Amino acid sequence: MTSVEFINELKTCLEGEVSGTVITDTLRYYESYIRDEVSAGRSEEQVLEELGPARLIAKSIIDAKDGAARKQEEWEEEERKRAEREERERNRRLHADINDKGEFDIKYGRFSFNSWYGKLLLALAALLVVVVIVLAIVAVVMLAWYLLPVIAVIVIVIVLLIVFMNIGRRS
Numbered sequence: 001m002t003s004v005e006f007i008n009e010l011k012t013c014l015e016g017e018v019s020g021t022v023i024t025d026t027l028r029y030y031e032s033y034i035r036d037e038v039s040a041g042r043s044e045e046q047v048l049e050e051l052g053p054a055r056l057i058a059k060s061i062i063d064a065k066d067g068a069a070r071k072q073e074e075w076e077e078e079e080r081k082r083a084e085r086e087e088r089e090r091n092r093r094l095h096a097d098i099n100d101k102g103e104f105d106i107k108y109g110r111f112s113f114n115s116w117y118g119k120l121l122l123a124l125a126a127l128l129v130v131v132v133i134v135l136a137i138v139a140v141v142m143l144a145w146y147l148l149p150v151i152a153v154i155v156i157v158i159v160l161l162i163v164f165m166n167i168g169r170r171s
Helices: 003-014 020-039 044-051 054-091 116-170
Strands: 094-098 104-108
Touching: 003 020, 003 044, 003 054, 020 044, 020 054
Parallel strands: none
Antiparallel strands: 094 104
């Protein structure tokens, strides 16, 4: 086999399996390698025998390309899964988005507070807070009203004690 036959067989085996750039680079590399070795004093037959069959070299290149493609696919799959996990995590908590209309949208998971039911829920929550505050104030006032006689008696007792203690000191 001559170097021309070796290069042609290598090209034939690679065509349709790898990109044109890979074929060109590979052929250029092996042509250069064979030329350099022959110019260094070795025979073409020795160099080709050392290289081995062109089909085996082509298979190694194709397998390496397939391995790189698989690694790329695995990386893309991992990135897709990571993005999905982040999206699920983001949707589990309170967050803000810009909706389709370009408006600010507050969400908890998929629940949007900008929807009619979200606004209704916020109004009911605000009403509940107001009711609780009013009830607390009413409870304090009622408690003070019912305790007013007790507080009045305690104040009168304290005033009387002070008055009698001062009278006892003067005498």
